């Protein structure tokens with residue numbers, strides 16, 4: 001599976017969101033990661049369906065909506081109607097995870113499941129055949145520009161191994177602290193969807209930042225191949 005860059009718009013300038021997002025896509029991003037926070041599941045508040053609807057009008061790109069919210073079932077339909085392409089929910093927030101993932105698929109979106117740094121991979125054993133992607137948090141969710149948690153690498157590697165052993169096809173996404181110093185290690189562990197906020201939008205030229213990160217990721221795959 002080829003590596004793809006998913007710029008996280010949380011670090012973008014919301015006053016120039018469409019232009020920032022377009023620059024990140026032109027730099028090599030192939031989907032946009034959209035962080036939704038409700039101030040309950042995580043100690044921060046970001047955006048809702050209206051921002052997704054505006055983004056959808058501005059770009060045909062895949063919108064990878066990462067729901068860091070309680071009661072995600074309530075919001076699957078509004079995000080799907082707003083134009084979300086992928087919707088991922090936290091294992092830690094879903095009492096009926098199987099039902100929630102099926103609900104996302106029923107609304108025509110690709111379902112993803114997310115695990116926090118402290119949550120073991122085996123909690124997903126009974127839903128890995130249901131999901132399009134698994135998102136491994138490499139920071140505790142709620143904020144951008146945090147330090148990468150190295151323990152995430154063994155979880156990514158475990159998911160890559162299980163995928164082969166069980167003949168499954170879910171994609172492996174990593175989120176949090178992915179930058180030029182950590183991208184090679186996550187790719188070598190088996191991640192192919194690389195979320196990056198601060199490393200793309202933080203400082204300097206957005207296009208150049210995205211291109212440099214994707215280049216570093218791809219050269220890590222070549223070295224690993």
Ligand code: DX5
Pocket residue numbers: 008010011033035066139140141142143144145146175176177178195196197198199
């Ligand atoms: C954190 C979010 C991440 C964050 C990544 O809770 O889920 O997507 O925006 O930002 P960086 O790449 O700056 O760590």
Ligand code: ZN
Pocket residue numbers: 008033034035066175195
């Ligand atoms: Zn995220």
